[in-house]
Amino acid sequence: MTYEGALAVLAARQETVIDLGLDRVKRCLARLGDPQEKVPAFHVAGTNGKGSTCAILASVLRAAGYRVGLYISPHLLDVRERITINGKAISRPDFARLFPKGDLTYFELLTVLAFRYFAEKKCDVMVLETGLGGRLAATNVVKSPLAAIVTSVDFDHQAYLGNTLKAIAGEKAGIFKPGRPAIHPRHAVLERLPLRGQRLIVKKPWPVTRVDWKRGVQTVGGHALSLLGARPGWNAALAFAAALAAMPAFADSSESRANYADPRDAKALTNQDAWLLFFEAWMNEIEAQIR
Numbered sequence: 173m174t175y176e177g178a179l180a181v182l183a184a185r186q187e188t189v190i191d192l193g194l195d196r197v198k199r200c201l202a203r204l205g206d207p208q209e210k211v212p213a214f215h216v217a218g219t220n221g222k223g224s225t226c227a228i229l230a231s232v233l234r235a236a237g238y239r240v241g242l243y244i245s246p247h248l249l250d251v252r253e254r255i256t257i258n259g260k261a262i263s264r265p266d267f268a269r270l271f272p273k274g275d276l277t278y279f280e281l282l283t284v285l286a287f288r289y290f291a292e293k294k295c296d297v298m299v300l301e302t303g304l305g306g307r308l309a310a311t312n313v314v315k316s317p318l319a320a321i322v323t324s325v326d327f328d329h330q331a332y333l334g335n336t337l338k339a340i341a342g343e344k345a346g347i348f349k350p351g352r353p354a355i356h357p358r359h360a361v362l363e364r365l366p367l368r369g370q371r372l373i374v375k376k377p378w379p380v381t382r383v384d385w386k387r388g389v390q391t392v393g394g395h396a397l398s399l400l401g402a403r404p405g406w407n408a409a410l411a412f413a414a415a416l417a418a419m420p421a422f423a424d425s426s427e428s429r430a431n432y433a434d435p436r437d438a439k440a441l442t443n444q445d446a447w448l449l450f451f452e453a454w455m456n457e458i459e460a461q462i463r
Contacts, residue, residue, distance in 0.1 A: 175264040178271040182251065185278040192308035192332060197280045200272055201313060204284070207291035211241065213314045214299045214414055217306035217344040218323030221403040221410075225323050228411040230299045234258055241290035241298035243311070245279070255286045262289055279303045283310035305333050307346020318418035319353035320369065321410050323403075325361060337361045353417035357406055374413050377405030 173181075201208055214229055216222045223244050230242040240258055247253040252261040262285075270292065272284040283303075290298045297318070303309040306322070325341045333340045341361045348354035354369030356362045363373065378393035383400070392405050 173268050173271055175268040178268050179251070181271070182278055182281060185276075185281065189277065190304060190332060191277050192304065194308060194310070194313055196274070196276055197284060197310045198313055200274045200276060200280075200284055201287065204272070204288060208287040208314050210291040211287075211295045211298045213297070213317045214418065215302065215311060215314060215317040215320040215347050216300065216323065217302040217309075217321070217347050219326040219328045219340075219344075221323035221407045222301050222321075224403060225321060225407040225411050226299045226301045228407055229414060232411065232415060233297055233299070238296040239294065241286070241293070241295040243283070243286040243290075243298065244301040245282075245303060251282070254282055255289055257290070257293055257295060277310075280310045302344075302347060304329055305340075305343040305346070307343045309347075312347055316349055316352055317347075319355060319414040320347045320349065321414050322347070322354075322356040322362065323407065323410055324357065325359055338365075341365055353414065355410060355413050355417060357410065370417075372413055372417055374406070374409050376409070378408045378412075380405050 214226075216226050216229070218225070226242060226244055230240050233240045242256045242259075243254060245254050250261065252264070252267060255262040255267075266289060267285065270285055270288045272281055272288070276284065286298075286300075300311045300314065300317075302311050306312060322341075322344045325337060325344060327337070327340065330340070333343045338361055341359075342365060345354070345356075345362065345365055345367060348367050348369035350368045352369045353372055354367045355372045355374065357374045358376075380390055380392050380402075381394070382391040384390065385400070388400060390400055390404065392408055
């Protein structure tokens with residue numbers, strides 16, 4: 173298939189047509205050898221803040237020296253923006269070559285494509301933003317994520333997720349998996365939900381101490397970030413909690429990347445202080461970009 177042909181298939185699917193469920197995408201991935209299980213994953217859902225939380229996590233992991241696949245939606249100008257490795261979008265030839273066949277929705281096609289791409293390119297880790305909701309979003313085929321995050325819960329897509337905050341929260345919390353870190357902020361509805369994972373509640377955001385609207389910069393946790401609004405403080409805190417919670421199942425962060433153990437080795441990660449350094453590196457990188 174050509175790149176133009178793949179775009180035509182996507183256009184015919186219509187992104188606004190929603191048909192939730194995991195059966196179709198599971199069958200397709202099984203035929204392809206289940207690439208979603210070949211790269212460790214962070215999985216992020218939420219009404220607001222999930223995209224920037226994914227971006228923060230991906231940046232931190234890149235600063236740590238990892239090869240990071242990032243899958244987000246929607247895109248602004250080019251559909252390839254949704255699938256990147258270390259900030260570089262999937263190429264047109266790779267997009268066309270790995271584009272899946274089958275009776276899948278728009279989002280499912282791109283999700284399968286992302287899994288294939290990240291596995292083929294031997295990413296160390298992938299960061300996944302859910303589609304609509306979480307429980308029945310195509311990204312939720314990942315069986316045992318390093319950690320899962322629900323960033324926030326509010327009324328959205330009620331025709332699909334339910335008419336109460338409890339129902340909506342339940343759909344988003346559907347990404348939490350047994351025995352894996354389940355991270356969310358303080359939220360009365362989320363806190364009352366029974367969860368399948370190991371609950372970790374982030375009690376407060378990193379503080380915002382200064383906002384410079386003219387420069388498009390605010391100070392979060394003592395660092396200048398080019399992220400405005402009320403969410404970055406929470407998103408940074410949630411991403412930090414996920415990184416720390418995933419440590420026992422990820423990699424030894426006390427040495428250079430060349431000496432890291434395989435991130436699939438559950439015994440590998442030991443040094444909590446290194447994650448603090450990685451976040452510091454990410455903050456410094458952002459600061460350097462805006463000075």
